[in-house]
Amino acid sequence: ADDTIKIAGLFNLTGGMSSIDTPGLNGAKLAAKLINEKGGLLGKKVEVIGYDTKTDQKAAATGAKKSLADGCVAGLGYGDTTFVMAAAPLYQKKGRPFVTSGATHPMLPKWVGEYMFMAPFGDDDQSYAIADYTYKKLGARKVVVWTDNSMDFTKALSKFFKERFKKLGGEIILEDFFMMGDKDFSAQIARLKKAGADAVFVSSIPNEAGLTTKQIREAGLTLPIVSGDGFDTELITTVPGPKLANDVYFATHTYREDKRPEVLNFIEEYKKEYNRPPENAFAALGFDAVGLIADAIKRAGTTDGKELRKALAATKGYKAVTGEITYSRPSGVPMKGVSVISVKNGKYKVEEVWMPAK
Amino acid sequence: MTTTKKNQAVFVVAGLAGLALVALFRATLDDYALSLANFAGIYIILAVSLNITNGFTGLFSLGHPAFMAIGGYVTAILCMPVMKKSMFLPDLPAWLGGLTLPFLPAMLVGGLMAALVALVIGAAVLRLKGHYLAVATMGFLIIVQVLITNWDTVTRGPLGLNGLEDLTNLWWVYPLVCVTIFCAWKLKFSSLGRSMLAVREDEMAAQCLGVNLFRTRVMSLAIGAFFAGVAGGLWAHLITAITPGSFSLIMAFNIVVMVVVGGNGSITGSVLTAIVFSMLTEAFRPLEEAWDVYGVGEIVMALVLILSLIYRPGGLFGSREPAFLRAREE
Amino acid sequence: MSGPEQNKNLATGPLLKVEGLEKRFGGLLALSDYSVEIAPGELMGLIGPNGAGKTTVFNLLSGVLCPSGGSICFCGKDITGQRPDQNAFSGISRTFQNIRLFNDLSVLDNIKTAFHMHSGKGLFKTLFNLAGYKASEKEMTEKALEYLEILNLLEHRHTPAGNLPYGLMRKVEIARALAARPKLLLLDEPAAGMNPHETEELTGIINLIHGKFGLTIFLVEHDMKVIMGICERIQVINQGSVLTQGSPQEVRNNPEVIKAYLGSSTD
Amino acid sequence: MDLGYVLQQLVNGLILGSMYALVAVGFSMIYSIIRLINFAHGDVVMIGAFATLGLMQLDGVPFLLVALAVLSVGGFVGVIIERGAFRPMRGAPQVTGFIASLGVSIMLQNLGILFLTAQPRNFSFPDYLQTLLNLGPVSFRVIDLVIMISAFILMAVLFFLVNRTKLGMAMRATAENLDVARLMGIRINKTILATFALGSSLAAIAGLMWGGKFGQIDPLMGFVPGLKAFVAAVIGGVTSLSGAMLGGILLGLAEVLFVGLLPPIYSAFRDAFVFGLLIVILLVLPNGLLGSKMEDRA
Amino acid sequence: MLKLNDIHVYRGQTYVLKGVSLEVGRGEIVALIGANGAGKTTTLRTISGLLTPKNGSIIYTPEKDDPPWDISGAQAEDIVARGIAHCPEGRGVFAQLSVRENLMVGAYLRNDKKQIEYDHERVCHMFPILGERANQAAGSLSGGEQAMLAVGRALMTRPRLLILDEPSLGLAPLVVEFIFDMLAEINSQGVTVLLVEQNAVMALKLANRAYVLENGQVTLSGPSDELARDEKVRRAYLGGE
Ligand SMILES: Nc1ncnc2c1ncn2[C@@H]1O[C@H](COP(=O)(O)OP(=O)(O)OP(=O)(O)O)[C@@H](O)[C@H]1O
Ligand SMILES: Nc1ncnc2c1ncn2[C@@H]1O[C@H](COP(=O)(O)OP(=O)(O)OP(=O)(O)O)[C@@H](O)[C@H]1O
Ligand SMILES: [Mg+2]
Numbered sequence A: 001a002d003d004t005i006k007i008a009g010l011f012n013l014t015g016g017m018s019s020i021d022t023p024g025l026n027g028a029k030l031a032a033k034l035i036n037e038k039g040g041l042l043g044k045k046v047e048v049i050g051y052d053t054k055t056d057q058k059a060a061a062t063g064a065k066k067s068l069a070d071g072c073v074a075g076l077g078y079g080d081t082t083f084v085m086a087a088a089p090l091y092q093k094k095g096r097p098f099v100t101s102g103a104t105h106p107m108l109p110k111w112v113g114e115y116m117f118m119a120p121f122g123d124d125d126q127s128y129a130i131a132d133y134t135y136k137k138l139g140a141r142k143v144v145v146w147t148d149n150s151m152d153f154t155k156a157l158s159k160f161f162k163e164r165f166k167k168l169g170g171e172i173i174l175e176d177f178f179m180m181g182d183k184d185f186s187a188q189i190a191r192l193k194k195a196g197a198d199a200v201f202v203s204s205i206p207n208e209a210g211l212t213t214k215q216i217r218e219a220g221l222t223l224p225i226v227s228g229d230g231f232d233t234e235l236i237t238t239v240p241g242p243k244l245a246n247d248v249y250f251a252t253h254t255y256r257e258d259k260r261p262e263v264l265n266f267i268e269e270y271k272k273e274y275n276r277p278p279e280n281a282f283a284a285l286g287f288d289a290v291g292l293i294a295d296a297i298k299r300a301g302t303t304d305g306k307e308l309r310k311a312l313a314a315t316k317g318y319k320a321v322t323g324e325i326t327y328s329r330p331s332g333v334p335m336k337g338v339s340v341i342s343v344k345n346g347k348y349k350v351e352e353v354w355m356p357a358k
Numbered sequence B: 001m002t003t004t005k006k007n008q009a010v011f012v013v014a015g016l017a018g019l020a021l022v023a024l025f026r027a028t029l030d031d032y033a034l035s036l037a038n039f040a041g042i043y044i045i046l047a048v049s050l051n052i053t054n055g056f057t058g059l060f061s062l063g064h065p066a067f068m069a070i071g072g073y074v075t076a077i078l079c080m081p082v083m084k085k086s087m088f089l090p091d092l093p094a095w096l097g098g099l100t101l102p103f104l105p106a107m108l109v110g111g112l113m114a115a116l117v118a119l120v121i122g123a124a125v126l127r128l129k130g131h132y133l134a135v136a137t138m139g140f141l142i143i144v145q146v147l148i149t150n151w152d153t154v155t156r157g158p159l160g161l162n163g164l165e166d167l168t169n170l171w172w173v174y175p176l177v178c179v180t181i182f183c184a185w186k187l188k189f190s191s192l193g194r195s196m197l198a199v200r201e202d203e204m205a206a207q208c209l210g211v212n213l214f215r216t217r218v219m220s221l222a223i224g225a226f227f228a229g230v231a232g233g234l235w236a237h238l239i240t241a242i243t244p245g246s247f248s249l250i251m252a253f254n255i256v257v258m259v260v261v262g263g264n265g266s267i268t269g270s271v272l273t274a275i276v277f278s279m280l281t282e283a284f285r286p287l288e289e290a291w292d293v294y295g296v297g298e299i300v301m302a303l304v305l306i307l308s309l310i311y312r313p314g315g316l317f318g319s320r321e322p323a324f325l326r327a328r329e330e
Numbered sequence C: 001m002s003g004p005e006q007n008k009n010l011a012t013g014p015l016l017k018v019e020g021l022e023k024r025f026g027g028l029l030a031l032s033d034y035s036v037e038i039a040p041g042e043l044m045g046l047i048g049p050n051g052a053g054k055t056t057v058f059n060l061l062s063g064v065l066c067p068s069g070g071s072i073c074f075c076g077k078d079i080t081g082q083r084p085d086q087n088a089f090s091g092i093s094r095t096f097q098n099i100r101l102f103n104d105l106s107v108l109d110n111i112k113t114a115f116h117m118h119s120g121k122g123l124f125k126t127l128f129n130l131a132g133y134k135a136s137e138k139e140m141t142e143k144a145l146e147y148l149e150i151l152n153l154l155e156h157r158h159t160p161a162g163n164l165p166y167g168l169m170r171k172v173e174i175a176r177a178l179a180a181r182p183k184l185l186l187l188d189e190p191a192a193g194m195n196p197h198e199t200e201e202l203t204g205i206i207n208l209i210h211g212k213f214g215l216t217i218f219l220v221e222h223d224m225k226v227i228m229g230i231c232e233r234i235q236v237i238n239q240g241s242v243l244t245q246g247s248p249q250e251v252r253n254n255p256e257v258i259k260a261y262l263g264s265s266t267d
Numbered sequence D: 001m002d003l004g005y006v007l008q009q010l011v012n013g014l015i016l017g018s019m020y021a022l023v024a025v026g027f028s029m030i031y032s033i034i035r036l037i038n039f040a041h042g043d044v045v046m047i048g049a050f051a052t053l054g055l056m057q058l059d060g061v062p063f064l065l066v067a068l069a070v071l072s073v074g075g076f077v078g079v080i081i082e083r084g085a086f087r088p089m090r091g092a093p094q095v096t097g098f099i100a101s102l103g104v105s106i107m108l109q110n111l112g113i114l115f116l117t118a119q120p121r122n123f124s125f126p127d128y129l130q131t132l133l134n135l136g137p138v139s140f141r142v143i144d145l146v147i148m149i150s151a152f153i154l155m156a157v158l159f160f161l162v163n164r165t166k167l168g169m170a171m172r173a174t175a176e177n178l179d180v181a182r183l184m185g186i187r188i189n190k191t192i193l194a195t196f197a198l199g200s201s202l203a204a205i206a207g208l209m210w211g212g213k214f215g216q217i218d219p220l221m222g223f224v225p226g227l228k229a230f231v232a233a234v235i236g237g238v239t240s241l242s243g244a245m246l247g248g249i250l251l252g253l254a255e256v257l258f259v260g261l262l263p264p265i266y267s268a269f270r271d272a273f274v275f276g277l278l279i280v281i282l283l284v285l286p287n288g289l290l291g292s293k294m295e296d297r298a
Numbered sequence E: 001m002l003k004l005n006d007i008h009v010y011r012g013q014t015y016v017l018k019g020v021s022l023e024v025g026r027g028e029i030v031a032l033i034g035a036n037g038a039g040k041t042t043t044l045r046t047i048s049g050l051l052t053p054k055n056g057s058i059i060y061t062p063e064k065d066d067p068p069w070d071i072s073g074a075q076a077e078d079i080v081a082r083g084i085a086h087c088p089e090g091r092g093v094f095a096q097l098s099v100r101e102n103l104m105v106g107a108y109l110r111n112d113k114k115q116i117e118y119d120h121e122r123v124c125h126m127f128p129i130l131g132e133r134a135n136q137a138a139g140s141l142s143g144g145e146q147a148m149l150a151v152g153r154a155l156m157t158r159p160r161l162l163i164l165d166e167p168s169l170g171l172a173p174l175v176v177e178f179i180f181d182m183l184a185e186i187n188s189q190g191v192t193v194l195l196v197e198q199n200a201v202m203a204l205k206l207a208n209r210a211y212v213l214e215n216g217q218v219t220l221s222g223p224s225d226e227l228a229r230d231e232k233v234r235r236a237y238l239g240g241e
């Protein structure tokens, strides 16, 4: 109908990626609801339609096409680059903006084109942040890097971490690998034990975050575990239990444990809507992606793709839950703060907020 | 038996009708419907070609997506403009880095590569039977997936190749569908195809009638692989991205499901189930979207699958073709 | 059919010459020091108690099993250890004790399968209608119908073989084996499961193909009427080795054979 | 590479392998009786894990009781699956059952996602099960020991049941020929149900162990154990229970040892190595490790 | 003891038995002969409960004073329990089970350990090879040995009525003779026998009475020596002049 503005939420709601993507859609739908409660946009209601793409690139492509055929003015979604690559180019071709909520590959806007926007920071930023912290604050000089070799996100994260850490003067004494879905890390742990490192960088997605932490600690190793936003999940404290969830540090979007009003409001509304706290950072990012689009629609005063794109590109100081967003870089990746969070005895604490160099 | 002329006439008429249909589709359907039609066509190619391996010769192969992946990557790399290649895959060997082929030859090379790999793999594992073969081909699929994921210089690893040109359209897909069906049909009603069916029915008896088991098996695996490879090329350039994650065991299962539900050995069955299954998943979208119950579509699909197997345990068409199509062949 | 080739071999000694054949299954010596010679055009019988190793002999001759020792010479060529399809190509064709038809295929297609090795076409010829593909397919159908006619199976040609009654299945198997245009036909208990009347009809058929096509036949059968009635020579094996061989008359009266195999009921 | 390290890897492999074995034995049991490759077997593992999670939230239920309850939940689920999906298509070609089991598996997974959400849940056992034990250079947890011992006890009980009891004899007879088994007075429906119940309860208890060992479960967790069980059973020789057990342990060992003993860069190639090894095994032993070697009789 | 009244049976779409009636008296040996595909096997499978007739009744009276029981439509498992043992076509031995286990499966419904052992010995005495090969997998036995095993296994159920489907199939003449002798002996011990045979000559020699089945219908019946003299039977089933 003409009295709604449709926005497509493309997510993998079933299949292997569903645990990561579902909260993203939840966040996005929540954002639309709040906007509508405040009177909507341009006098119309906003509707976020969820398209399940089943952790399947084929479904991602057809889902994106369906959303375009359904008349969605913009798309958002995905916590993983490979699916964005199947969906976003279609938006680019049609001249409608696509905002990824969770894919963090810094090259994305380059690859897809000017209609591609990112809500999160790039992997380089978060890796640099945690690398700096590991070297400077934790004083680690020799680290072991574990990489989930089955995902692009985790590979990129490790690459940037190593790059930065070596530049700082640290040493990568051992690199080890695993694959998404692995449950048993005993072999890697045995090697880690022998390596004598100051810290271990674990590049994984949330599904393996709790598992690796638990198993490393259970093996009696106490060295700091550091990681990126893949570790931003409750699993990291619940799976190992509070006693073992110790000395874990990760870089993530600046909303966890943050006291900004937009953050508090988001968490409260989320709890109200879904009867549970946000499952992971992707919930907040989905929320922000809708917010970014809505903000641009408001400023553009139209839902026309070209105008909308212009407005989005001009976003400046948008107060997102995951930090202020400004598209000032030529790369198209937003300049955002990165929180470094520590976990001690199952408790989270923001240690610092890292800002990328201008 | 009817005359050759009538045979040819039927093919010409069918071909023309197909062309008209494609033109009609292109004119009337939106992008979404077109992409469904394209995927349905690709699935037809996949199911019919797997039917040559699994249905005709009775080889329980779960390796089809591996051949598809090989064909897909080869096609994608061959079709990629040199400029892009130097940016995405700077470490490619020079001769490959500087080579760009048009779509059709690239797909053919992709298919042939897949068939070649099938020959090599087949030579090793086709001594196995039944589940042993299923596990071996599944192993092959996983090995291919792992290699693609880790062979960064050629495949860019888990990220895959993206930003491919959208070369695939109905004009490519449906003629290739026709070629696939034609080949499968021709095969099934020929002496060669009969020897494949004989191998499926009773290996020992077939062998005692002079059928070379090994050659027949390897050949049917390779034929299936060729078309899977071609389908891979279409797939990559329809999505415009190709990643190792697509060619998973789940996809293998999906294709096997189509073959079995259609009827092991029935080309008509494979075609119909390929269309129905690739459409049916989409049919539940509106319901899921409206009610926010993602996964219901899958559940209903699974129910349909189980019920259809309960009522037609040998598949929709058994191993035969419907009478009105078959009459011409006898 | 195999007429002309048959005559050529006639001059050159035995069609089949087996020497010192041996087969072990794990610890079990199923066949030891088995020898036989069959002349072209002969109809030879093989009898022996259950488990004597008759089927094993056929399995070795057709290449289904690999011998543990000894040699098989066919048409003057050593074929020991060849694969079944190679043996079939050389001209040995067989039926099975437990019928092995292609159950889902029609009777006609069952027969046509046998033509593949001689006149089947390769992949490309098949796909692109090349070089006599059409003609060869047509010829196959015609030939197959001929065989079906001989065995009185014409009316069943479109029935899936698996749906036939037992007796007819046996006949289809024989027709299929014949269609492979063998020089030597191995029949493993073709009359099993047939009543005396049907058996008589079968005997007629065997006599016919033996006479008409001059085919060499090696026959395993427990029905003494068949064996004694049509075989020119009979070999008796017991516990994996040859007990005796000779004319039906000699064998029938051999006390050892009576004791080990025939019992009193030699009607 | 010192001895202690290698020993530790061996122990780790054994622990993983004994869980695989437990699932594989149930899988192979179901396979051998009705020639069904039951891919939904892995999802029974998932159901077992979630049942454990649910039961442990009831305060004051002793752990042993939880385990017993999980066993019966598994058995119950097995019975339902058999009656609902597989009995109506009995006598159909093998591949039909296989496809149907894929359907059942998809259903269970998506029902899980629908009702439990796709989020992984944490899963923690009482502390005494988590205590670290050190045995020379080798260290492991109490739970690991419990897993190994109970897996082997359960499998031993199963072997006894199948090879030494009347029910077992009925199972094996049913496995070979349904009609003839009926002619001997064996109630094949009950026998098949019993087999499903037994196999599935082993899977469910494996779910309990899986959860306890890794501390995290989700609705899709069944895929991997289901797949591994299939592979292990086939490597072992599909119809052979001891083969399935051996196959499971071998698989566990191979997974850990390939990662543990090869340079780290090959860790990512683990599955390729494991499956490569399995293919080689099959090429050498085309009927699996302990599969029947009876040659095809003509 | 057993009475089939106008039995009609379909197999799938095929109308196989078109009104079969026959009777087996206590202590008799009854033979059922007929051409391939006449429906002999179908008749036996219907009696033992593997197939359900569309119409008609099968009245079974286990013991003289028992009430007659209509077993048409009863489960095979219940029918065995009441004393009908069926030796199926193609023998159906459990190939992976040992010879001894096969025999023990025969005694599946019985709980009298001592009696089972006794019967086992009796069977092994009757067919010595079964004792000698007790631990061999049944699948590796030769055809004749398997036939003996199948009969022995049926005996282990302690049947009152033993029905056999072509027990002589593929057996050496000596063994056929042996099996028929054994059947006579079993019968003399009080077991009623219903026998389907292609070897009509021997079957008619052994049996008291016989039925001829043609195309799913009984066309002839009577004392077996009479049938053996019947011109039509001679021509159609006995062969020779
Ligand atoms: N594949 C096999 N594996 C193990 N043992 C076998 C195999 N084939 C045959 N045997 C054994 O070899 C012996 C000979 O068997 P074979 O089948 O040749 O007997 P046969 O003479 O054909 O008997 P029948 O008249 O009963 O058919 C038997 O003891 C049998 O058990
Ligand atoms: N499963 C089945 N489905 C359909 N038709 C069948 C089936 N089994 C048998 N028939 C048909 O039923 C008829 C009777 O078969 P049956 O096996 O009872 O014959 P029979 O007298 O025992 O023959 P034989 O002497 O060959 O054993 C045959 O025409 C056969 O083709
Ligand atoms: Mg034999």
Ligand SMILES: [Mg+2]
Binding pocket: E040, E041, E042, E089, E165
């Ligand atoms: Mg019969």
